[in-house]
Amino acid sequence: MQYSVILLGATGNVGGRIAQLLIKNPLCKRVVLVTRRKTHAFADPKVSEIVVNMDRLEEEVAPHAQGVDVALAAFGVGKGSARMPEDQVRKIEITYPQAFCRAAKAGGASVCGVMTAVGADPEARMKYAKIIGEKEKAVESVKFDFLGLYRPAVILGNSNTPGVLGYVMPLLDWAIPSKYHSIHKNDLARAMVAQSQQAFLAIAQGNAPKNATVKILEYKEMKPFFIK
Secondary structure, three states: OOEEEEEEOOOOHHHHHHHHHHHHOOOEEEEEEEEOOOOOOOOOOOEEEEEOOHHHHHHHHHHHOOOOOEEEEOOOOHHHHHHOOHHHHHHHHHHHHHHHHHHHHHHOOOEEEEEOOOOOOOOOOOHHHHHHHHHHHHHHOOOOOEEEEEOOOOEEOOOOOOOOHHHHHHHOHHHOOHHHOOEEHHHHHHHHHHHHHHHHHHHHOOOOOOOOEEEEEOHHHHHHHOOO
């Protein structure tokens, strides 16, 4: 049983890896990449790349989202949030992902996966954690049959993460709660693709819960998808 995916964030570290995994996945028959600029980075017959004006994202994505099954969003500001005005951070972290999700849902997507961050909480005192918590609530409001919210802590292998942390962070895992464990970008991408595929197949085969499901995946919940 094959499925099609629309992906926001393919030019980023995690999103780029998601795109590569989907291209290699025989169950994925079509991949629609939503970007702000043409990349030509994913030359494959199953891939189509659409360049959109992010401030008109929902209406420009809508025609290309028809018939999609799964929506994945690995899109956000990351560590650059501290240097940006709050209204701009909110636009990137909340407005754009929600608009993307609306277009995907209208096109037929029943499953959605969104990368957020550990500590996400709309009631948090820390500004970034609060914004990411509001991001989760915004995409929840779209009401997919299954929504996975992926909350990584430090993402290793990321161009924005110092390479030395790849050696240091795993050494500290024994001393910190599992949700704060570092995760490699490849493993995060694997978890997003595998969990979304699992959810889609369950829905398609009539094995999913009747009510909409929202699942929060921190390190412990993601680990089974990349550790065999």
